[in-house]
Amino acid sequence: xxxxxxxxLLIIGGAEDKHKDCKILKYFxxxxxxxxxxxxxxxxxxxxxxxxxxxxxxxxxxxxxxxLEILNIYHREHAHSQKNVDKITRxxxxxxxGGDQLRITAMLGGTVLGKALLQxxxxxxxxxxxxxxxxxMSDTMIIGGAGDxxxxxxxxxxxxxxxxxxxxxxxxxxxxxxxxxxxxxxALNPDVLGIGIDEDTAVHVRTDGKLEVIxxxxxxxxxxxxxxxxxxxxxxxxxxxxxAPVKVHVLCAGYxxxxxxxxxxxxxx
Numbered sequence: 231x232x233x234x235x236x237x238x239l240l241i242i243g244g245a246e247d248k249h250k251d252c253k254i255l256k257y258f259x260x261x262x263x264x265x266x267x268x269x270x271x272x273x274x275x276x277x278x279x280x281x282x283x284x285x286x287x288x289x290x291x292x293x294x295x296x297x298l299e300i301l302n303i304y305h306r307e308h309a310h311s312q313k314n315v316d317k318i319t320r321x322x323x324x325x326x327x328g329g330d331q332l333r334i335t336a337m338l339g340g341t342v343l344g345k346a347l348l349q350x351x352x353x354x355x356x357x358x359x360x361x362x363x364x365x366x367m368s369d370t371m372i373i374g375g376a377g378d379x380x381x382x383x384x385x386x387x388x389x390x391x392x393x394x395x396x397x398x399x400x401x402x403x404x405x406x407x408x409x410x411x412x413x414x415x416x417a418l419n420p421d422v423l424g425i426g427i428d429e430d431t432a433v434h435v436r437t438d439g440k441l442e443v444i445x446x447x448x449x450x451x452x453x454x455x456x457x458x459x460x461x462x463x464x465x466x467x468x469x470x471x472x473x474a475p476v477k478v479h480v481l482c483a484g485y486x487x488x489x490x491x492x493x494x495x496x497x498x499x
Contacts, residue, residue, distance in 0.1 A: 238354045239394060239435040243401040243427030243447065244328060244361035248285050254432045254445050255289055261356045261434075262323025265294040270321035274303035274337045275329030275362040282327040309341035318346040323356050326363030332373055334366045335390060344391070351393050354437055364401045364427065367393045372400050372415055380413040381462075381471030387415060394435060396489070397423045403450060404428045416452045417462050417473045423489070424452035435489070442486040442497055451479040453492050 240261070246254045262269055271286050273279035279302035290298055299317045303309055318324065324347070326334065338344040351357055357367075365371045369392035375385035387398075398419065400412045403426035416424040427433060428447025435441045443449045454476045461472040479487060479494045486497050 237351050237393060237435060238356045238437055239367055240356060240358035240432050241364045241367055241399055241425070241427060241435065242358060242360035242432040243364065243403055243429050245402065245405075245429035246360055246432070246445070247430050248289060252289060254430065256293060257432070257434075257444055258323060258325065258356065258358045259290060259293045259295065265296070266322075267295050268297040268320055268322045269295050269325060270299045270301055270317050270323070271325045271327065272301045272303065273327050274334045275327055275331060276333070277329070279304065282329060286325060286327065303337045303343075306337055306341060309338050309343035315342050315346045318343060318350055321350065321355060324350060324358070326357075326359035326366070328361030328363055331362040331366040331371055331390070332388065334362065335388065338391065339389075347391070348393070357393060361401050365399050366390045368397050368399050369395055370398055370419065370422070372398060372411065375411040375414070378407060378410050379470050380410045380417070380473070381465045381469065382410070384465060385411050385414045385418070387418075396421070397425050400424070400426045402429055404447065409450065412452060413473065413476070414465070414471060416454050416476075417460060417471055420454045420457055420460070423492070426450040426452075439490050440486045440488050443481045443483050445483060448480050448482045451481070451487055453477040453479070455492065
């Protein structure tokens with residue numbers, strides 16, 4: 231489907247392993263160029279930027295990265311700094327830490343740095359984000375909402391960075407019981423795919439329009455393109471959701487999903 235832009239994204243469900251095998255972070259490091267990588271860590275999601283950056287600084291350095299930049303964005307003026315833009319422009323890998331996804335869009339949206347980020351994406355530089363850094367990658371992002379019953383507690387959504395079109399991402403998925411809110415998000419936007427990613431799990435959206443699952447958990451993909459029953463117009467009066475049929479793909483490491491065809495298959499090496 232045309233809304234999916236070919237890019238190079240590593241979308242992480244949060245709480246990725248930083249102490250044992252560090253599989254996801256090592257994967258990002260290798261995709262960014264390994265020992266030749268130029269990594270830029272962006273902490274815009276966090277009010278405690280230095281603290282958020284420290285574990286990634288230590289890990290990427292220990293992996294062998296000798297060219298590492300930390301980009302702390304506390305105010306929008308920092309996102310108009312040419313020095314910071316240059317860090318993004320020369321990076322071979324960009325990594326967003328977790329925190330509050332609204333902080334990322336508030337700090338970067340419409341700035342020179344935000345435009346440089348889109349240009350890096352168009353050059354197929356690998357861009358990774360964990361937790362809030364994952365949610366913000368889509369053009370529409372989830373910023374709140376709870377409740378096990380879809381529609382019971384209406385979801386909150388806002389514009390994201392728009393690096394990937396036609397999907398809505400949720401993170402900490404199984405661990406925080408977020409299937410209800412992702413179903414609600416998809417019901418409100420039935421033409422998009424919902425992607426729920428577990429902790430210590432990632433999906434690599436590759437330049438061929440496929441996403442591959444990496445890590446120890448699962449990625450759940452909701453496809454409601456064939457739904458012909460919906461009561462979303464009644465949700466605002468407190469009604470629970472009725473929405474069908476909905477196709478669900480549950481994938482773990484070793485499997486991939488074709489975004490355009492909306493099909494799953496084992497990864498072929």
